[in-house]
Amino acid sequence: MMREWWAKVRGAVLGRGDLADLRDEIESHFELAREANEARGMSPEQARREAAREIGNKTLLKENAREAWKFPRWESFWQDLRCAVRGFRKSPGFTAAVLLTLALGIGVNTAIFSVVYAVLLRPLPYPASERLVWLGESAGKAIDIAITWLNFEHWRAENHSFEEMAGFHTEDFTLTGRGDAVLTHAGVVTSAFFELTGARPLFGRLFARADEKSGAADIVVLGYDFWNRRLGGDPGVVGTTLDLNGTGYQVVGVLAPSPKFFERPFDFCLPLGPREDRLNRGHHRSMHVLGRLRPGVTLAGARTDLDQIMRRLDLGDPSTEKGHRSYAEYLMETRTGEIRPTLVMLMGAVLLVLVLACANVSNLLLARSTERVRELAIRSAIGAGRARLARQLFTETLLLTFGGGAAGVGLAAVCLRLLQHVAPPDIPRLSEVSLDVPVLAFACVASLISGLIAGMTPVRSANKLDLTTALKEGSAASGRMRHALGNLLVAGEVAATVVLAFAAGLLVRSLAIAQTTYPGFEPSHVLALELQLPPGSYKTDNAVETFYKSLNERLRREPGVEAVGSVNCPPSAGDCSDWWYSVAGRAVRSREDVPLTLQNVADADYFRTMRIPIKAGRDFSSADQAGTLRVTIVNETLARKWWRSPVEAIGRLIKLGGPFNEGPLLQIIGVAGDVSQMGLDTMPEPEIYSPFSLNPSRAMVVMIRTAVDPGSLAHAVRRDLASVDHNIPIQSLKPFSKWLAAPLAKRRFTTFLLGVFATLAFALAGIGIYGVLNYWVKARQREIAVRMALGAQNSRLVAWAGSHMGRLVAAGIVAGLAASWAASRWLSSLVFQVSPRSPSMLLLALAAVVFTASLAAAVPFWRAIHTDVVGNLHDF
Amino acid sequence: MSTVDHLRESPLEFLQGTLEVLILRSLQIAPNHAYGISQFIRQQSEDDFVVDNGSLYPALQRLLQREWITGEWKLSPNGRRARYYKLTALGRKQLVKSQSEWRRFVQAMSRILEPQR
Numbered sequence: 007m008m009r010e011w012w013a014k015v016r017g018a019v020l021g022r023g024d025l026a027d028l029r030d031e032i033e034s035h036f037e038l039a040r041e042a043n044e045a046r047g048m049s050p051e052q053a054r055r056e057a058a059r060e061i062g063n064k065t066l067l068k069e070n071a072r073e074a075w076k077f078p079r080w081e082s083f084w085q086d087l088r089c090a091v092r093g094f095r096k097s098p099g100f101t102a103a104v105l106l107t108l109a110l111g112i113g114v115n116t117a118i119f120s121v122v123y124a125v126l127l128r129p130l131p132y133p134a135s136e137r138l139v140w141l142g143e144s145a146g147k148a149i150d151i152a153i154t155w156l157n158f159e160h161w162r163a164e165n166h167s168f169e170e171m172a173g174f175h176t177e178d179f180t181l182t183g184r185g186d187a188v189l190t191h192a193g194v195v196t197s198a199f200f201e202l203t204g205a206r207p208l209f210g211r212l213f214a215r216a217d218e219k220s221g222a223a224d225i226v227v228l229g230y231d232f233w234n235r236r237l238g239g240d241p242g243v244v245g246t247t248l249d250l251n252g253t254g255y256q257v258v259g260v261l262a263p264s265p266k267f268f269e270r271p272f273d274f275c276l277p278l279g280p281r282e283d284r285l286n287r288g289h290h291r292s293m294h295v296l297g298r299l300r301p302g303v304t305l306a307g308a309r310t311d312l313d314q315i316m317r318r319l320d321l322g323d324p325s326t327e328k329g330h331r332s333y334a335e336y337l338m339e340t341r342t343g344e345i346r347p348t349l350v351m352l353m354g355a356v357l358l359v360l361v362l363a364c365a366n367v368s369n370l371l372l373a374r375s376t377e378r379v380r381e382l383a384i385r386s387a388i389g390a391g392r393a394r395l396a397r398q399l400f401t402e403t404l405l406l407t408f409g410g411g412a413a414g415v416g417l418a419a420v421c422l423r424l425l426q427h428v429a430p431p432d433i434p435r436l437s438e439v440s441l442d443v444p445v446l447a448f449a450c451v452a453s454l455i456s457g458l459i460a461g462m463t464p465v466r467s468a469n470k471l472d473l474t475t476a477l478k479e480g481s482a483a484s485g486r487m488r489h490a491l492g493n494l495l496v497a498g499e500v501a502a503t504v505v506l507a508f509a510a511g512l513l514v515r516s517l518a519i520a521q522t523t524y525p526g527f528e529p530s531h532v533l534a535l536e537l538q539l540p541p542g543s544y545k546t547d548n549a550v551e552t553f554y555k556s557l558n559e560r561l562r563r564e565p566g567v568e569a570v571g572s573v574n575c576p577p578s579a580g581d582c583s584d585w586w587y588s589v590a591g592r593a594v595r596s597r598e599d600v601p602l603t604l605q606n607v608a609d610a611d612y613f614r615t616m617r618i619p620i621k622a623g624r625d626f627s628s629a630d631q632a633g634t635l636r637v638t639i640v641n642e643t644l645a646r647k648w649w650r651s652p653v654e655a656i657g658r659l660i661k662l663g664g665p666f667n668e669g670p671l672l673q674i675i676g677v678a679g680d681v682s683q684m685g686l687d688t689m690p691e692p693e694i695y696s697p698f699s700l701n702p703s704r705a706m707v708v709m710i711r712t713a714v715d716p717g718s719l720a721h722a723v724r725r726d727l728a729s730v731d732h733n734i735p736i737q738s739l740k741p742f743s744k745w746l747a748a749p750l751a752k753r754r755f756t757t758f759l760l761g762v763f764a765t766l767a768f769a770l771a772g773i774g775i776y777g778v779l780n781y782w783v784k785a786r787q788r789e790i791a792v793r794m795a796l797g798a799q800n801s802r803l804v805a806w807a808g809s810h811m812g813r814l815v816a817a818g819i820v821a822g823l824a825a826s827w828a829a830s831r832w833l834s835s836l837v838f839q840v841s842p843r844s845p846s847m848l849l850l851a852l853a854a855v856v857f858t859a860s861l862a863a864a865v866p867f868w869r870a871i872h873t874d875v876v877g878n879l880h881d882f
Numbered sequence: 883m884s885t886v887d888h889l890r891e892s893p894l895e896f897l898q899g900t901l902e903v904l905i906l907r908s909l910q911i912a913p914n915h916a917y918g919i920s921q922f923i924r925q926q927s928e929d930d931f932v933v934d935n936g937s938l939y940p941a942l943q944r945l946l947q948r949e950w951i952t953g954e955w956k957l958s959p960n961g962r963r964a965r966y967y968k969l970t971a972l973g974r975k976q977l978v979k980s981q982s983e984w985r986r987f988v989q990a991m992s993r994i995l996e997p998q999r
Contacts, residue, residue, distance in 0.1 A: 009948050031964075038917040039917055060935070062936060068939075070939055075947075
């Protein structure tokens with residue numbers, strides 16, 4: 007009844023006016039009854055007695071009336087809460103232990119969950135993002151290849167699966183005419199890109215289909231930040247011109263702030279169309295396509311649809327591109343696929359930590375409820391129902407868990423700050439992590455479930471309470487029950503710790519191997535200068551070659567410089583380019599079997615500068631000029647893949663592009679040692695180097711080997727660059743060791759986190775084992791005293807208690823081993839050069855757990871052999 | 883009908899919500915105090931309903947909360963101060979509603995307990 011409830015609330019807030027004169031009312035009631043009785047002819051004494059009988063207990067009556075204004079359920083809950091708080095105040099040690107344990111468990115879970123939520127679960131910030139698909143081409147072993155313009159046009163026009171499709175790639179341009187020359191970053195996109203990514207114009211217009219046509223005007227749409235920062239937020243910018251790589255682009259619009267799409271946000275967008283030479287079906291730039299599926303269309307369905315178009319194109323155009331098919335994955339997968347196994351593993355680890363925390367809290371509650379058996383029995387004896395008692399115990403536990411949960415959320419906030427500080431920058435969306443509603447909901451649910459789990463055991467044991475024994479004997483009564491539960495908890499804790507220790511051990515070992523792996527060259531004392539020459543001012547190969555030649559010569563003359571060499575794709579930079587190849591004389595049966603190799607460009611001084619050994623043949627030389635046959639150096643992995651030793655590879659021929667694609671024939675003149683191209687924690691892949699003199703590339707990293715601290719030469723390097731051409735922006739200039747460290751940062755981060763969680767697990771398990779054993783010894787004080795009085799040696803006592811502990815730990819270890827075995831499946835993608843089922847790592851984890859258990863058992867054992875024999879025997 | 887005779891010997895127990903209707907009904911005639919209300923119910927039911935004060939007072943508080951009655955201190959005919967309760971317009975409406983509900987309830991009960999004689 008709404009009105010009644012409202013009146014109660016109003017009464018509770020404003021005071022219950024109607025209750026104020028209740029006492030007067032009852033008094034007057036009594037008088038009225040007495041008078042009526044007298045009027046009926048009773049004697050005054052009889053009338054008074056009769057009226058008093060009719061009225062009953064006046065205080066109770068008042069209480070009854072007052073009751074009508076209360077919320078009975080709420081107030082009994084409130085009463086339980088107050089009672090719980092009083093109880094906790096009386097045992098601050100217990101309360102602090104429980105709160106701290108829960109805060110740790112819930113805190114790390116909330117922190118990691120907030121990362122999992124922001125990175126893996128939260129929808130991408132684009133309209134209908136769950137239907138956005140990343141598209142590429144695939145052919146044989148190669149997947150997610152760039153899409154040609156021609157194929158894109160056919161897909162866009164002929165598919166039945168997508169609402170909309172947009173092509174895009176990124177390109178760097180040198181901006182001139184507005185202050186110093188700067189390197190800018192462009193998104194080159196087709197018209198639908200803006201709609202698909204939810205970008206809207208602030209001023210002017212965006213692109214239309216007409217802007218993609220061959221011969222359309224050069225136009226540009228500015229990104230909000232670029233417009234605001236670089237152009238000062240000039241509202242009259244539309245209609246002006248931007249000089250990019252020496253060409254004028256007319257500004258037609260400015261974008262409103264919108265969620266970023268590319269890993270590096272663009273400064274502006276240019277229209278993508280079939281310009282230059284894009285009309286050839288075999289011409290791959292780096293274009294990929296974003297598509298939005300029609301509702302109800304599956305990814306597989308969309309691929310079948312696109313593949314049909316590709317097959318039809320194969321029939322009409324028997325070019326070298328025959329056999330290409332589509333590649334598609336959900337954009338969410340593209341964005342988060344790489345980090346998912348890591349986060350899932352970390353989430354699993356913190357859940358184990360929470361389980362450990364719950365087990366310990368359960369243990370603490372159990373110990374407390376054992377001490378409170380008498381109190382509960384008395385309550386029960388004076389009429390508290392079992393349900394009422396259970397509700398009170400649950401209220402206490404929930405109060406504890408939510409207190410712990412609140413502290414945990416505070417801890418999580420601190421952890422997140424730390425995480426964002428120490429995390430490597432390439433974890434997508436990590437900066438968006440915050441403690442928002444879903445994360446807080448998670449913390450609430452985690453607290454609630456922890457409370458239910460931890461609170462269940464004490465409540466269950468309270469329900470089994472045997473009144474008579476409990477009242478008579480006090481705390482000894484429910485010992486057996488508690489023992490069984492405590493033992494189970496200890497075994498479970500040991501199991502969880504084994505799993506965490508094993509996983510952490512594997513990752514630490516992987517990291518150690520990765521960090522001490524010889525990268526294939528000498529990384530210290532190298533300064534790396536990354537450059538990208540603007541194509542506007544360096545149009546010919548000759549100009550590019552001349553530039554790098556004169557820069558390198560200048561650098562070589564600097565004091566402290568030992569050698570200078572350049573490479574297009576330095577070690578640890580990853581896969582800058584790969585392509586099919588075949589070896590002359592080795593037949594390849596089908597397109598699917600054509601192998602891939604990494605491609606790189608190096609100058610004649612590169613291997614010497616980096617101290618990469620030439621295992622066979624010779625280095626590049628300045629004599630490698632245009633001739634009839636092009637020369638190449640392959641890495642050792644490629645050479646050993648086809649020949650028994652590097653020497654045998656010398657003089658052999660390699661066909662780039664493989665048998666099914668056009669490509670030059672290369673002669674192997676040397677075999678270089680492997681370098682960690684994809685990062686220190688990866689296995690080497692086949693790689694071929696082309697000489698810079700034959701394939702001048704605008705993008706090169708100039709390696710400067712120094713005799714002094716590489717950082718000290720930075721100024722001289724800048725000066726030399728400016729003296730060759732002052733209009734070249736520097737992409738990066740840093741000691742090469744920093745390049746090498748970057749790909750390992752994520753592994754180091756993951757390993758660090760898992761290490762922290764494993765340490766937490768050890769601490770929690772140690773505390774748990776200590777608690778249970780301590781109780782075990784305490785409950786057996788008399789038995790121990792008797793044994794000692796009968797002449798038991800200390801060693802016998804320890805062996806006796808130790809066998810008890812041993813059984814528990816052994817049971818936990820067996821369960822932990824089984825769980826580790828099962829968990830290794832998830833770890834396989836995260837380990838490097840260690841088997842995910844490494845027996846030595848398992849042994850190490852076991853040893854660590856056994857050591858922790860022994861450490862935790864030491865104090866209870868010591869207590870056991872120092873039992874006060876006389877005192878205990880007197881108590882009989 | 884020995885059962886009925888047996889029931890007459892001890893007062894009937896109130897069904898859920900009965901007491902509220904009886905209070906409203908007793909106030910329909912004139913404002914009254916708690917003692918008067920309990921006397922009225924007892925007399926009108928010929929001692930079948932004996933109102934326990936432990937139920938009467940909370941019931942009065944509930945009716946006050948629902949704004950079906952209001953209370954006011956007045957002098958009784960023989961000069962004693964007493965808290966008189968009075969029906970509000972809302973209470974009057976509720977009484978009419980409750981009366982028809984009870985009539986239906988009673989009819990339904992008797993149709994089942996005493997089928998067509």
